[in-house]
Each structure stands twice: as C-alpha cells, then as structure tokens.
Amino acid sequence: MPDRSAGAEPGVPAPQRRTVLKAALAAAGVTVGAAAPAAASAQPAEPTGAAASAGASQEAAHEAAPSWQSYVQGPSGRTVRPTGIVRSSGDVTRADALLRPGGGTTVLKRPEPADPPRWPEGTTAAASSSHAPNNGNDGRPRTYDASNAIDGDTDTFWNDDTIAAYPDTLTITTAAPVTLPGITLLSNPDGFPTDFTVETWDGAAWSTAATVTGNDRVRRAVPFAAPVATTRVRITVTADQDTPKGDFTRVNEVYPGVLADDEIPRVVVDFGKVVVGYPHLRFASASDNSPGIRLAFSETLQFLTDRSDFTRSDQSGVPAQGTDQIAVPAGGADWKDVKGYQSGSQVYADGLHGFRYVQISLDALPADAPAAQPFGEVAVDSVWLEFTGYVGTPDTYRGWFLSSDDDLNRYWYGAAYTNELVTDTFRPDDIDPRGADSPTLDGRLVLHDGAKRDRDPYVGDLAVSARTLYLTHDDTAQAARNVLADLAEHQRADGWIPPASINNYTLPLFDYPLWWVTCSWDYVLYTGDRGYATRYYPQLVKVLDGWYPSVTDADGLLSKGLNNTGGYGDYAFLGRTGRVTYYNVLYVQALRDAAALAAFLGHADDAARWTTRAGTVADAVNAHLWDADAGAYLDSATGAVRHAQDGNSLAVVAGVAEAERAAAALAHLDATTVRPYGNAFMDNDTIFGGASQRVYAFTSYPELLARFEAGRADSALDQIRRTYGWMDRNDPGTTHWEGIGPDGSLYEGAYTSMAHGWSTGVLPALTNELLGVLPTAPGFASWSVRPHPGSIAWARGQVPTPHGPLTAHWQHPAAGVFTLAVRAPHGTRGEVAVPTDGRAVTVTVDGRRAWSGGRPAAYGATLQDGGGRILLNGLGPGAHTVTVRPEGR
Known part of the structure; x- marks a missing residue:
C-alpha cells in the first residue's frame, strides 16, 4: 500500500526492456531500428563432446554446495506451532508446556484484585490542554478531559491536545487535605508518560515529591519519600511513549495511593518468524468464574506491550483496546481466534493476525464483566496457528535460486517467504476495514500488501510482489490477474484506474494507474495470457490516451496539479507537485510496456504512437528535469532542490538516462544516500524531516536494477547486503520490512508492516540480474540469459515458464574461464550475453566457436556494453554450454 507518512519499482530493466519492446514492435510491423542479426544456424538440442564435459565438470564442482531446499522458510503445512517461550511473569507454572502438545498444561493463576482507592468526593482535575471530543472506536461520543483521570473508569482517559509539545500538566485538587504515601498512574499503552514529575502543594508553593525517568510501564506506582498531607497534586509530563501518531499523554486513572504491583500472569510465545493466520488455543480447564484471557500480538518484541502492535479493530469501531479477548469456560475449550463477540457485545476478538510473538495474559477488560473476569485459574494445553498464506515447501517451488554467497541465498528465500505470507484469499473479515471490502474480490486469491496490515492488494506493490510470485510459485499467477482485472473493471469514466479497493x-x-499498465505487461510477459491482454486492452488505451493526457503540460510532461490533481497522492503521499521526475520516467516505462503489449496483440498503430510519445517524454525529462550541477535528475521542478531515488533509478531502468547520465545519477546517489541499512529515498530533508534517513526496499528495487544494468554489479550487491542484511539481522528476522527509518528503526513504529510484498525486490533482482534470466516475449516464447556476476563465484537457478522450467548455471572464477550452462524448454528460443571482463576472449557454444580474434564466428555474435559483453542469438530448446576463455587459452 502507499505509505501514509510522508514506495515504487519498475518493469524489465532498460537494455532488456528495450530488447523486448523492439522485438515486439518488429513482430507487429513497426520499424524502430536495425534488426538483430539472424542466428547463424539452428543449434543442437543437447551439448556433445567438449560441451558435455564442461557441463559435467561444472556440476561436479558444486556437489558440496548446500541445497537450495535448505533455505526454504515456509511451514510444512497449515498447522504452525511456536518455537520458544520468550518469558513469563506472575503466577505461571510450566510455561514451556505450550511447546509440547499433550505434554502437560501451562497454568495461569490470579487472585481477585482488591478495589483500588478512590479520591474523596468533591475532587476535581484540570489539565494544561485536553483533546476535543470525538467519536470513539465504539462509535459513541467520547471526551478526553482531565476529569477522566479521576473518575474510577479505566476505559476513559485524559488526552492532552498537543503532539510532542511539553510540558503536559494534570492538576488534581481535593476539597480537604488528604495524606498520600504516593500515587499510582494508570495510562494508555499508546501514550503513557515516560518522564514526569509529581509535585504537591503545601499551601504556599509546589514541592517535588517524586521524579520518574525512563518509565516503561503502563501502570506505574510512584511512592513518596514520606507521606504528604496536601490538597493538590500536579503531574508534569515531559516525555511520552513515542507512537506512529506522535507523542501525546494519555492517563486513564491517577489513584491516591501506592498500589502493589499487580502481577498479571503472562506468557510470551515466539513462533520463530512472522506468521499469518488464525491463532488457536486449547484450554484444558478453568475456574468457574469465566476467567478472561487477553492476547496481544506483535511482529517485534520492541512493540509487544499490553496491546497488539496493530489490530484491525482499532480502525473499525470496536472497543477491543488492542487485544483479543477470551472468556474461558470451566470445562475448557478449543478456541479459534475469529472476528466477533463471544458474548453479546462483550469479549471481542479480531480474528486473523500477522505476528511473530503473542502474549497470553490472564486478564479481562472492565467493560467485559461479568462475561469475563480478570482473575481465576486457566490451564492451557497448547497454542498453534492455522496458517492462511501460501504454504511454500521445497515441493511447491517451481523456481529457485542458489549462489556461492550464503547471505544472498537467505535474502532470496526470505523474500519468497514474505511473499507467501501475503498470497492469500480476500476475505471480508480479514482485510483492513477502511472501505476495502469488495464483492468482486471476496473469495479470490490475491496478493495483499502485508501480512498483519494493509491486507488489501495495491497495484504498485504488485510491481514487485507479482514478479516475486512469477519466479517462485507461478501456479498462483491468478492472484496477480485477479487484482489487475478487478482494478481494470473499476476504471473511472475519465480513464483513471484505482490503486486498490480501499475507500x-x-x-x-x-x-x-501507470503501475497498472506495467504490471499488466509483466503478467502477460511471464504468463503469456493473451486472453487477459485482449480483455483489458481497452482499459489500457483509455488510461494512456484519456486520463494521462489530461495531466500533461505543453512540453509533454506529466504535471501533478493539472486537471484538479493537486490533492492526489503517490506511493508515499509525498507533497510534491508539478513536473516530477518519478512520475514522468514511470510514464515512459508504462508507454513502452504498453507498446510491447499492443504489438503482441497486433495493434501496430497504438504501439508506434506510444513508442513515439515515450521518446518525447524522455527527451523532455532530459531537457527540463536534469540538474547538471548535481549530475542527477531533480525530484521536482517545483520547490526546494532535491534528488530522489525513485526518479533517478527509474530514469536508468526505463532507458531515459543514457550511459553518461546514468553513471552520474548513480554516483550522486552513492554520495548522498548511502546508509548502513540501505540507500535513502531522498538526498535531503526538504520534503519532510528525516526523508534522507528513510529507506524503502520498494524504491530501492529499481536502483538495484539500475546498478546491475549499468555494469555496477558489486555496488548493487553492496546495497543488497546493507538493506536486506539489516532486515535479516534484526527482529523479527527473515521477512522484509515496509520501510526503515533513522538509525535502522521501524519507520512508522509499531504500525510498520514487517512482512510486506513491495519489499521483496531482492528476489527478482537476483534471478533476473545476477543469475540473468528474463522473458523477452510473452510466456517466455523467447528468453534471455544475461548474467551480472560481479564478485560472486557462481550462481544457479530455475525459472518457471508456461513451457516448462528454464535453468541456468554459471561459474565466474576470479581469473580464468567463465562457463554458462542453460537448459531451455521446448517451444522457446533465446539469447545469452556473457561477460568478457574486458579481455580479448574466445567464446564457444556447445563446443562450436562463436567469437574469436575480435570477430563473430556464429550465433550472430555481437560485442555489447563497450566490449564488456558478447551477445549470442538463436539458442533453441535443450541444453547448451557457453564458455568464455581468454584468447590463447
């Protein structure tokens, strides 16, 4: 989903994208340049002689390598059990029994809590500010004034009316003097004071009775050094728990006394990595007073508190206070977490969750009495999850990857698992509720944005997550088609296509809408689905020839603000207007993708028109948005000077930037955006504070492609290791985050999705660029293998195609012979482009000389990339081995 706090990536990389477009246009009868050399002759299906020997030795060299299957992260089935106990507190016995179904029970006990002390009649409260009344999550009007802090109702609270502006003060006044040994503060988990002082009034002046710093408790007892007789108590807050919504003070109750720690029995269970689905608990027994169990879920330990890091009920008007509630019957129960109330309008649970950790507490909401009570005894036999994502096992992977670098292997399979979590059925009870339910999607397989949050498919995210799917589990390509088709069928009359079903x-x-165009081409390119292309071609024409011309200025550039689009957002809801490089280079990419699709369907006039327009827009970008002083493209021609990752990277990928500009733009990003946890998406903070410290894997993906395609493989690998290495090393591990903030933090705190499909670009980058396998015609009727090895010693992998698997395996020793083995399915033909490493080389294909003495000998061999590669055409189905030897060897 678009990031609300202020994400994007491309289609086929620039040289490869131009190859695809050129071939498609030529097939449609549109001339765009000289034709590629014809293959010298038909090639043998299987290698023989020297070629066979080379292939055999290549396989023998890697017999000791780990299997790719060992990196697979998914569960073996739908039932997923926890891997460990993080901690327990309070009266809990045998917490580890939760890990051994049938091996005993975990028992939680809690005595009935005593009623807390109350302020005497006539006590009043006042605050420095109070938030204005509004409707609460239950839909009823709520007030947030100071009196809520002394009313004895823990469901109400005082909320100040400032964000990160201190001090916030709360003053309590009694009608007659009271003697206080201290106070106890009960606050809200998403706004509890961390630094505060407590003062008492002696009749003439305020005296400090206690100072608290670094508080990490929602309920905090504050004893005084000695009892104080007073008529006034003042609490001054100078810092609060930081939340994605800002810093604010929320105090539910101030009690006139020091309450003993109420050790709520709790167990924190770890599932080992982020999982998604319906939690289950089996209760063996319980006391007969309907003791309550509350569950709090989190993807990280950092944000595991008395409430979940995110619940859909917080956005849907249900007063669940961030946890899922259970009232346990005396006879026990098998309980599945499904959305709804257990007892009338009491004891609510949210249903599906994405999480790594779950906190199980013997507790209940005051509003749930008597249906659930916060005391008693509960015996829990086991806890598990009914997994709802795609179950990716070694048997289900139709595409795979392996290399000499263990880190890259982990990141690839971490991306695959992240994407499996979001490959799920669209269900009304499990999606984000912000007007996202759609009868046309209900029950269909889709690619959601995230596991725990943004459970609604957005087309921009598909630009990454759909490619990840096509390269791993293409048997579920229908998930991408379902989303693309549904959005097309909701096209607006003026041609604009919605980003998702939300609102x-x-x-x-x-x-x-541009991502819808390029994602549609991706889908057709990988699957060959002509029926989809034909069915939704009219929508493609309407968006490119209807809506985008309505926001195009006299120089042919898209300009946000035209046609009443000033309030439109983008993937990050960035406040940029006018001529924005990112929008325009994405427009070039979409036009070229649309031209390729038009050519595939035989619409030569459309293909020619869009190709011409793409060239016009590209020329205008270079004329009006290039900053020669910085050697990079401006983010926008309007406002402060800044240079963005999205526009500069896509300019390279879409072929807008020629070699000199591409090198300069990437050098500028090197000089201004490199962080220990990835590359920032802006080079300064003029668009919002901290922008130059924020990393999106979404917009990093096109930069990785740009670096590979520009011949800077090692810089791409360095960026991968910093970005994905940071996510791999930090909690929750394995899965890929929606965004990274300053110092490597979760950029939106607890709200951040830690398993987000738009961040899985490392997988297509490694398969398409490092391994080098790409489709060049719909359905892999033709293909290309163009490795970018960098410093990697070897890589191998398989890509699924409608014709069967396409495999590639190359070795790139530091010095010596480069070898590439390819096995292509029947019904396909392809090309390979092998690196020369800047040397004079001899190239053979299946033992036949293809390049020698600086001249072609077969396979239409041509020198490319300034002598850095030799392109070979016309490889047919079957197995082929290509060797690249220094001249004279």
Missing part, C-alpha cells in the same frame, strides 16, 4: 476504489493516487 470503495476511490483513493486518488497519481502514479498507480
């Missing part, structure tokens, strides 16, 4: 298909984004 009943009305969320106004400026860039996402």
Whole structure:
C-alpha cells in the first residue's frame, strides 16, 4: 500500500526492456531500428563432446554446495506451532508446556484484585490542554478531559491536545487535605508518560515529591519519600511513549495511593518468524468464574506491550483496546481466534493476525464483566496457528535460486517467504476495514500488501510482489490477474484506474494507474495470457490516451496539479507537485510496456504512437528535469532542490538516462544516500524531516536494477547486503520490512508492516540480474540469459515458464574461464550475453566457436556494453554450454 507518512519499482530493466519492446514492435510491423542479426544456424538440442564435459565438470564442482531446499522458510503445512517461550511473569507454572502438545498444561493463576482507592468526593482535575471530543472506536461520543483521570473508569482517559509539545500538566485538587504515601498512574499503552514529575502543594508553593525517568510501564506506582498531607497534586509530563501518531499523554486513572504491583500472569510465545493466520488455543480447564484471557500480538518484541502492535479493530469501531479477548469456560475449550463477540457485545476478538510473538495474559477488560473476569485459574494445553498464506515447501517451488554467497541465498528465500505470507484469499473479515471490502474480490486469491496490515492488494506493490510470485510459485499467477482485472473493471469514466479497493476504489493516487499498465505487461510477459491482454486492452488505451493526457503540460510532461490533481497522492503521499521526475520516467516505462503489449496483440498503430510519445517524454525529462550541477535528475521542478531515488533509478531502468547520465545519477546517489541499512529515498530533508534517513526496499528495487544494468554489479550487491542484511539481522528476522527509518528503526513504529510484498525486490533482482534470466516475449516464447556476476563465484537457478522450467548455471572464477550452462524448454528460443571482463576472449557454444580474434564466428555474435559483453542469438530448446576463455587459452 502507499505509505501514509510522508514506495515504487519498475518493469524489465532498460537494455532488456528495450530488447523486448523492439522485438515486439518488429513482430507487429513497426520499424524502430536495425534488426538483430539472424542466428547463424539452428543449434543442437543437447551439448556433445567438449560441451558435455564442461557441463559435467561444472556440476561436479558444486556437489558440496548446500541445497537450495535448505533455505526454504515456509511451514510444512497449515498447522504452525511456536518455537520458544520468550518469558513469563506472575503466577505461571510450566510455561514451556505450550511447546509440547499433550505434554502437560501451562497454568495461569490470579487472585481477585482488591478495589483500588478512590479520591474523596468533591475532587476535581484540570489539565494544561485536553483533546476535543470525538467519536470513539465504539462509535459513541467520547471526551478526553482531565476529569477522566479521576473518575474510577479505566476505559476513559485524559488526552492532552498537543503532539510532542511539553510540558503536559494534570492538576488534581481535593476539597480537604488528604495524606498520600504516593500515587499510582494508570495510562494508555499508546501514550503513557515516560518522564514526569509529581509535585504537591503545601499551601504556599509546589514541592517535588517524586521524579520518574525512563518509565516503561503502563501502570506505574510512584511512592513518596514520606507521606504528604496536601490538597493538590500536579503531574508534569515531559516525555511520552513515542507512537506512529506522535507523542501525546494519555492517563486513564491517577489513584491516591501506592498500589502493589499487580502481577498479571503472562506468557510470551515466539513462533520463530512472522506468521499469518488464525491463532488457536486449547484450554484444558478453568475456574468457574469465566476467567478472561487477553492476547496481544506483535511482529517485534520492541512493540509487544499490553496491546497488539496493530489490530484491525482499532480502525473499525470496536472497543477491543488492542487485544483479543477470551472468556474461558470451566470445562475448557478449543478456541479459534475469529472476528466477533463471544458474548453479546462483550469479549471481542479480531480474528486473523500477522505476528511473530503473542502474549497470553490472564486478564479481562472492565467493560467485559461479568462475561469475563480478570482473575481465576486457566490451564492451557497448547497454542498453534492455522496458517492462511501460501504454504511454500521445497515441493511447491517451481523456481529457485542458489549462489556461492550464503547471505544472498537467505535474502532470496526470505523474500519468497514474505511473499507467501501475503498470497492469500480476500476475505471480508480479514482485510483492513477502511472501505476495502469488495464483492468482486471476496473469495479470490490475491496478493495483499502485508501480512498483519494493509491486507488489501495495491497495484504498485504488485510491481514487485507479482514478479516475486512469477519466479517462485507461478501456479498462483491468478492472484496477480485477479487484482489487475478487478482494478481494470473499476476504471473511472475519465480513464483513471484505482490503486486498490480501499475507500470503495476511490483513493486518488497519481502514479498507480501507470503501475497498472506495467504490471499488466509483466503478467502477460511471464504468463503469456493473451486472453487477459485482449480483455483489458481497452482499459489500457483509455488510461494512456484519456486520463494521462489530461495531466500533461505543453512540453509533454506529466504535471501533478493539472486537471484538479493537486490533492492526489503517490506511493508515499509525498507533497510534491508539478513536473516530477518519478512520475514522468514511470510514464515512459508504462508507454513502452504498453507498446510491447499492443504489438503482441497486433495493434501496430497504438504501439508506434506510444513508442513515439515515450521518446518525447524522455527527451523532455532530459531537457527540463536534469540538474547538471548535481549530475542527477531533480525530484521536482517545483520547490526546494532535491534528488530522489525513485526518479533517478527509474530514469536508468526505463532507458531515459543514457550511459553518461546514468553513471552520474548513480554516483550522486552513492554520495548522498548511502546508509548502513540501505540507500535513502531522498538526498535531503526538504520534503519532510528525516526523508534522507528513510529507506524503502520498494524504491530501492529499481536502483538495484539500475546498478546491475549499468555494469555496477558489486555496488548493487553492496546495497543488497546493507538493506536486506539489516532486515535479516534484526527482529523479527527473515521477512522484509515496509520501510526503515533513522538509525535502522521501524519507520512508522509499531504500525510498520514487517512482512510486506513491495519489499521483496531482492528476489527478482537476483534471478533476473545476477543469475540473468528474463522473458523477452510473452510466456517466455523467447528468453534471455544475461548474467551480472560481479564478485560472486557462481550462481544457479530455475525459472518457471508456461513451457516448462528454464535453468541456468554459471561459474565466474576470479581469473580464468567463465562457463554458462542453460537448459531451455521446448517451444522457446533465446539469447545469452556473457561477460568478457574486458579481455580479448574466445567464446564457444556447445563446443562450436562463436567469437574469436575480435570477430563473430556464429550465433550472430555481437560485442555489447563497450566490449564488456558478447551477445549470442538463436539458442533453441535443450541444453547448451557457453564458455568464455581468454584468447590463447
């Protein structure tokens, strides 16, 4: 989903994208340049002689390598059990029994809590500020004034009316003097004071009774050095728990006394990595007073508190206070977490969750009495998850990857698992509730944005997650088609295509209709689905020839603000207007993708028109948005000077930037955006504070492609290791985050999705660029293998195609012979481009000389990339071995 706090990536990389477009246009009868050399002759299906020997020795060299299957992260089936106990507190016995179904029970006990002390009649409260009344999550009007802090109702609270502006003060006044040994503060988990002082009034002046710093408790007892007789108590807050919504003070109750720690029995269970689905608990027994169990879920330990890091009920008007509630019957129960109330309008659970950790507490909401009570005894036999994502096992992978670098292997399979979590059925009870339900999607397989949050498919995210799917589990390609088709069928009359079903298909984004075009081409390119292309071609024409011309200025550039689009957002809801490089280079990419699709369907006039327009826009970008002083493209021609990762990277990928500009733009990003946890998406903070410290794997993906395609493989690998290495090493591990903030933090705190499909670009980058396998015609009728080895010693992998698997395996020793083995399915033909490493080389294909003495000998061999590669055409189905030897060897 677009990031609300202020994400994007491309289609086929620039040289490869131009090859695809050129071939498609030529097939449609559109002339765009000299034709590629014809193959010298038909080639043998299987290698023989020297070629066979080379292939055999290549396989023998890697017999000791780990199997790719050992890196697979998914569960073996739908039932997923926890891997460990993080901690327990309070009266809990045998917490580890939760890990051994049938091996005993975990028992939680809690005595009935005593009633807390109350302020005497006539006590009043006042605050420095109070938030204005509004409707609470239950839909009823709520007030947030100071009196809520002394009313004895823990469901109400005082909320100040400032964000990160201190001090916040709360003053309590009694009608007559009271003697206090201290106070106890009960606060809200998403706004509890961390630094505060407590003062008492002696009749003439305030005296400090206690100072608290670094508080990490929602309920905090504050004893005084000695009892104090007073008529006034003042609490001054100078820091609060930081939340994605800002810093604010929320105090539910201030008690006139020091309450003993109420050790709520708790167990924190770890599932080992982020999982998604319906939690289950089996209760062996319980006391007969309907003791309550509350569950709090989190993807990270950092944000595991008394409430979940995210619950859909917080956005849907249900007063669940961030946890899922259970009232346990005396006879025990097998309980599945499904959305709804257990007892009338009491004891609510949210249903499906994405999480790594779950906290199980013997507790209940005051509002749930008597249906659930916060005391008693509960015996828990086991806890598990009913996994709802795609179950990816070694048997289900139709595409795989392995290399000499263990880190890259982990990142590839971490991306695959992240994507499996979001490959799920669209269900009304499990999606984000912000007007996202759609009868046309209900029950269909889709690619959601995230596991725990943004459970609604956005087309921009598909630009990454759909490629990840096509390269791993293409048997579920229908998930991408379902989303693309549904959005096309909700096209607006003026041609604009919605980004998602959210807000009943009305969320106004400026860039996402372009992603729909390029994602549609991706889908056709990988699957060959002509029926989809034909069915939704009219929508493609309407968006490119209808809506985008309505926001195009006199120089042919898209300009946000035209046609009443000033309020439109983008993947990050960035406040940029006018001529924005990112929008325009994405437009070039979409036009070229549309031209290729038009050529595939035989619409030569459309293909020619869009190709011409793409060239016009590219020329205008270079004329009006290139900053020669910085050697990079401006983020926008309007406002402060800055240079963005999205626009500069896509300019390279879409072929807008020629070699000199591409090198300069990437050098500028090197000089200004490199962070220990990836590359920032802006080079300064003029668009919002901290922008130059924020990393999106979404917008990093096109930069990785740009670096590979520009011949800078090692810089791409360095960026991968910093970005994905950071996510791999930090909690929750394995899965890929929606965004990274300053110092490597979760960029939106607890709200951040830690398993997000738009961040899985490392997988297509490694398969398409490092291994080098790409489709060049719909359905892999033709293909290309163009490795970018960098410093990697070897890589191998398989890509699924409609014709069967396509495999590649190359070795790149530091010095010596480069070898590439390819096995292509029947019904396909392809090309390979092998590196020369800047040397004079001899190239053979299946033992036949193809290049020698600086001249072609067969296979239409041509020198490319300034002598850095030799392109070979016309390889047919079957196995082929290509060797690249220094001249004279």
